[in-house]
Amino acid sequence: MHGHNTAEFLDGVSGFIGCFYLSLAAMNATAALYLWQTGKARSYFKVAGLTITTAHLWLAVALIFTVMGGIALGGMAGLLSLPIGLRAALDNIMGPMTYTLGSLVILTVLYLGRSFFVKPIVAWAGLNLSLLFMGLSLTDYDFAQIVTKPDNVPIVAMVYLLAYFTWLSAYRAVENDKRIANGQGPLESEDDEKILVWPDLVYTELICMIVLTVVLLVWAVALQAPLEEPASAVKTPNPSKAPWYFLGLQEMLVYYDPWMAGVVLPSMVVFGLMAIPYIDFNKAGNGYYTINERKFAYLTFQFGFLVLWVTLIVMGTFLRGPNWNFFGFYETWDAHKVEALNNVDLSEYFWVRIFGVGRPQAPEGAGTLQSIGWILVRESPGIVCLIGYFAFLPPAMVLYSKFFRKMFIQMGFLRFMVLSNLILMMALLPIKMLARWSSLNMKYFISIPEYFLNF
Amino acid sequence: MPPIDQIIRESQIWKSIFRHPAPVDRRNRVVVMLTNFFLHLHPVSIKKQGIALSFTWCMGGITFFLFLVETVTGVLLMFYYRPTLEWAYADITALRDVASLGILREVHRWAAHAMVITVWLHMYRVFLTGSYKPPREFNWVIGVILLLLTLLLSFTGYLLPWDQLAIWAITVGSNMARATPILGHEGPGAALLTLDGIDMITNASDARFGLLGARFVGEETLNRFYVLHCIAIPLGAALLMAIHFWRIRKDGGISGPL
Ligand code: HEM
Numbered sequence: 260m261h262g263h264n265t266a267e268f269l270d271g272v273s274g275f276i277g278c279f280y281l282s283l284a285a286m287n288a289t290a291a292l293y294l295w296q297t298g299k300a301r302s303y304f305k306v307a308g309l310t311i312t313t314a315h316l317w318l319a320v321a322l323i324f325t326v327m328g329g330i331a332l333g334g335m336a337g338l339l340s341l342p343i344g345l346r347a348a349l350d351n352i353m354g355p356m357t358y359t360l361g362s363l364v365i366l367t368v369l370y371l372g373r374s375f376f377v378k379p380i381v382a383w384a385g386l387n388l389s390l391l392f393m394g395l396s397l398t399d400y401d402f403a404q405i406v407t408k409p410d411n412v413p414i415v416a417m418v419y420l421l422a423y424f425t426w427l428s429a430y431r432a433v434e435n436d437k438r439i440a441n442g443q444g445p446l447e448s449e450d451d452e453k454i455l456v457w458p459d460l461v462y463t464e465l466i467c468m469i470v471l472t473v474v475l476l477v478w479a480v481a482l483q484a485p486l487e488e489p490a491s492a493v494k495t496p497n498p499s500k501a502p503w504y505f506l507g508l509q510e511m512l513v514y515y516d517p518w519m520a521g522v523v524l525p526s527m528v529v530f531g532l533m534a535i536p537y538i539d540f541n542k543a544g545n546g547y548y549t550i551n552e553r554k555f556a557y558l559t560f561q562f563g564f565l566v567l568w569v570t571l572i573v574m575g576t577f578l579r580g581p582n583w584n585f586f587g588f589y590e591t592w593d594a595h596k597v598e599a600l601n602n603v604d605l606s607e608y609f610w611v612r613i614f615g616v617g618r619p620q621a622p623e624g625a626g627t628l629q630s631i632g633w634i635l636v637r638e639s640p641g642i643v644c645l646i647g648y649f650a651f652l653p654p655a656m657v658l659y660s661k662f663f664r665k666m667f668i669q670m671g672f673l674r675f676m677v678l679s680n681l682i683l684m685m686a687l688l689p690i691k692m693l694a695r696w697s698s699l700n701m702k703y704f705i706s707i708p709e710y711f712l713n714f
Numbered sequence: 715m716p717p718i719d720q721i722i723r724e725s726q727i728w729k730s731i732f733r734h735p736a737p738v739d740r741r742n743r744v745v746v747m748l749t750n751f752f753l754h755l756h757p758v759s760i761k762k763q764g765i766a767l768s769f770t771w772c773m774g775g776i777t778f779f780l781f782l783v784e785t786v787t788g789v790l791l792m793f794y795y796r797p798t799l800e801w802a803y804a805d806i807t808a809l810r811d812v813a814s815l816g817i818l819r820e821v822h823r824w825a826a827h828a829m830v831i832t833v834w835l836h837m838y839r840v841f842l843t844g845s846y847k848p849p850r851e852f853n854w855v856i857g858v859i860l861l862l863l864t865l866l867l868s869f870t871g872y873l874l875p876w877d878q879l880a881i882w883a884i885t886v887g888s889n890m891a892r893a894t895p896i897l898g899h900e901g902p903g904a905a906l907l908t909l910d911g912i913d914m915i916t917n918a919s920d921a922r923f924g925l926l927g928a929r930f931v932g933e934e935t936l937n938r939f940y941v942l943h944c945i946a947i948p949l950g951a952a953l954l955m956a957i958h959f960w961r962i963r964k965d966g967g968i969s970g971p972l
Contacts, residue, residue: 332715394946410879413827417834422770424835428842431768448971450763457743460765467772475783475828479820486810489803490881492930502872504830504865509886518901532858533842534852544844546969560841569808680841681933711893712902 268400269337276339276397277332283390284324284710285535290383291317297487301380311379320387327394340398351589356514356696358578358585361687362570364559368629377430386422399589405577410484414503414576423571433547445547478591496596497581507568512584514691524684531563531681538678540669602695602702611639634707641705645714650686653679716920755959758969762967769843777864777966778955780829784867787822788944797940799933802876826868833864845969853961856954861952870943875938881931884939888931891922898922 291314294300300312327339341349344542369376376382406415435445469689491575501509506617511520543552550557576583580592610618621633653676656663667675703714715721722728723736737746747758753955794813795805809819830946837857837961840846846854873884896903899920907914927934962968 312736324930335728341963358959413824413831415829419836420831421838424838427768427771428839432842445971447763447769450761450766451970453759454762454765455740455743455747455759456765457737457746457753460756460760461753461774463767464775467775469777469854471779472783474815475821475825478824482820483810484820484823485879486806486875487878488903490878492881492932494878496878496882500884501887502869502883504868505887508890517890518895518898522894522898522901529858529862532861533838533855536846536848540848542847544841545847546845547970547971548843555846557842562837564841618874649823707902710902710905 264420265337265400269398270334270401272397272403273331273334273336275331276336276394277328279394280324280328280331281331283387283394284321284328286325287317287321287387289314291321297532317383327653329539330471336398336616339395341395344590346497350590353578353585353587355585358574363566365476366499366565370558370561373429374433376686379430382426382430389422397589401591402588405592409485410503411576413484414573418569425565428548429550432550435549436551439549439552445549447547447614494591498579498583500575500579502577503572504517506579507571509583510571510575510579511688514688514695516711519714520713527681527684531684534677534681535560538670538674538681540674559682559685567685567688593660603643604702604706605644605704606638606706608678608699608701610637630709634709638705638707640701644704649680653684748894757963761970763970771835771839773832773839777829777832777836780825780832781951781955782830783825784822785948787818787825788948791820791822794943797936799876801875801935802936802957806875806877826871829864830868833861837861848971849959850965850969853958853965854960857962860951860958862953863954864948865941867947867951870939870947873931873939874943875937884935885931888922888925891925892917892920894921901911902934 290600292302294312294317295314300314302310302312304311330336330338374614376385393406397406405411431446435447438445499677500506508520511524514520515524539556541553541556543549544556578587580586580590581594581596582597584591584598606618610616619633619637621630625633656679657675658664658669663675663679666678670678691701703713705712707713716724722747733749734745735742737743744758747753747756748866761904794809796802806819810816838933840854840857861869869884873880893901895901896907897920898904898913899915901915902921904915904920905913917923923929925938926932928936
């Protein structure tokens with residue numbers, strides 16, 4: 260913490276934080292009112308003749324947030340912070356590995372426990388907790404610095420929108436799966452009555468456009484579009500970041516060379532997305548939300564979209580600082596932070612560490628073809644691994660797994676090869692991450708800098 | 715005297731513009747959908763669940779609306795902005811400080827961010843409802859191209875303010891093209907393309923050069939991105955959207971349980 264005055268900073272944000280808590284209070288009060296009015300509130304127990312219901316619960320939460328809002332508006336926002344020790348501890352355990360594996364574990368838990376987590380009361384509690392965490396963190400200078408950067412605000416919004424829609428779809432899917440198990444059709448088949456587009460749809464669209472226009476105008480008045488100093492080809496900012504929607508690709512540069520991260524993998528993402536309708540032979544789940552009827556497709560897509568695309572963007576935006584080093588939520592972006600880089604190539608492991616000989620090297624004055632031959636020998640361990648991975652794993656999957664065998668028979672050779680290779684390609688990123696983070700510190704499986712070909 | 719709105723509705727001018735009477739009864743509510751150019755994108759009637767917000771999230775529609783917002787604000791921005799090294803940055807500053815409607819640039823930028831997010835959410839919804847399954851496979855493919863075009867629109871627009879944020883983001887992004895296999899001068903296989911010992915692929919002839927129009931992000935790049943951003947990509951996207959919407963109808967309307 261340097262370069263800023265904590266008290267001054269807190270003064271500056273306390274108004275905003277106060278309004279933030281007050282809107283949370285309003286949000287919970289509305290929920291309580293809604294539950295009470297519609298009679299949807301569930302009662303828990305009786306105290307002194309009064310039945311305590313969920314409406315009371317959210318009303319109490321609203322009161323707490325109101326008090327917090329008052330404290331912040333009264334200029335004591337500093338009271339509403341996470342303890343410094345906790346912040347330091349969180350920063351300490353955070354790293355690319357904890358972040359990525361942690362997201363994976365959390366999403367897996369959410370998936371497995373989906374019938375519990377989609378319950379509105381659980382989801383609402385989760386929303387409140389995450390917003391509380393945001394509020395408590397906003398009093399941290401470094402956290403606030405990154406999260407409230409104008410260009411980053413949409414990303415915070417995106418995270419919440421994605422969480423909401425993931426919940427909504429899972430909620431409906433769980434409901435549908437229950438109905439289908441009971442022999443009923445999905446919810447969507449209830450509403451197959453035909454209605455006129457004018458007025459129903461046309462008016463919905465009109466209202467939608469008006470609301471959006473208002474949102475955009477308010478947003479535009481509240482947040483000024485960023486404009487930095489005029490472009491200068493000699494002053495490189497640190498960190499230099501691509502636009503936010505490409506930060507997942509930039510993050511992959513840590514593990515892959517640019518020709519993979521910037522060219523081959525994005526092309527495969529586009530190609531893979533286009534291939535989905537032609538690979539997915541499952542006829543069920545067309546036109547309604549369901550998870551049970553298409554588990555494999557669901558999990559594969561969620562892994563690609565939520566884990567590989569979205570969480571990497573979030574990490575690239577909020578947690579990657581100068582020199583693309585990793586910084587925890589509450590850590591100052593210090594350009595002088597040094598991270599020891601002693602990554603080792605596979606060929607180095609193989610020849611030097613295991614066999615104790617030098618890496619094979621073409622003799623002095625060798626011709627082009629001869630030196631290519633030597634390079635291939637040098638990199639043979641990685642080449643063998645890779646060929647094994649892409650050429651032998653798919654047939655092995657068919658031979659040894661009942662699940663994939665059934666799939667293979669239904670899909671045919673070509674579809675299965677496309678599917679298995681796309682999935683193996685996706686899986687390669689976490690594999691490369693693990694190989695890097697583990698004590699192996701693996702850099703490249705194949706390293707041919709002579710021809711810009713590292714893998 | 716009849717009420718004023720009735721006078722207007724019955725005037726020759728009004729009748730010549732709107733080819734149908736006010737849609738107050740069932741018959742005219744059908745007719746209005748068929749005879750109005752903008753409304754005829756829609757069918758006359760639709761399954762109730764096809765317009766349920768909890769089903770479509772309205773995300774495709776919102777994306778389209780944001781595209782229209784971008785078109786309108788973009789045209790207004792073009793009145794003020796000149797894509798040259800001399801003027802680009804100054805014009806952007808003037809937009810904030812001098813031009814009336816000082817939030818034009820803000821609306822354009824935030825709507826662009828929002829559009830990227832809503833396209834993703836739209837794709838997410840289409841996937842989660844399995845709506846890409848037959849007969850809608852090809853509309854999904856068109857959608858993927860639209861997604862790509864949306865990202866490219868945003869990417870090319872990022873450069874135009876010509877500030878530090880802009881040129882370095884584009885530099886980082888386009889540096890990757892340098893490593894295109896075969897076609898980038900630092901890409902694997904580029905060394906194979908030689909004629910009589912002269913490299914065909916150099917930093918003045920590779921994929922990155924094609925993208926930037928120069929060896930680094932400079933005036934040629936600004937011009938190139940400007941044209942792509944204001945003309946080429948929007949035209950392509952508009953065409954594909956037309957096909958996308960047409961296909962929705964031809965494929966049997968919004969998907970639903972069979
Ligand atoms: C600029 C981008 C896009 C625009 C303006 C757009 C617009 C729309 C609209 C208005 C609909 C009607 C239903 C709805 O709102 O959900 C729709 C449906 C559809 N979109 Fe898009 N879309 C875009 C991108 C995409 C993408 C990225 C995909 C997939 C990768 C996609 C695939 C589909 C499919 C398959 C349908 C039919 C859904 C159904 O029948 O349930 N679209 N699109």
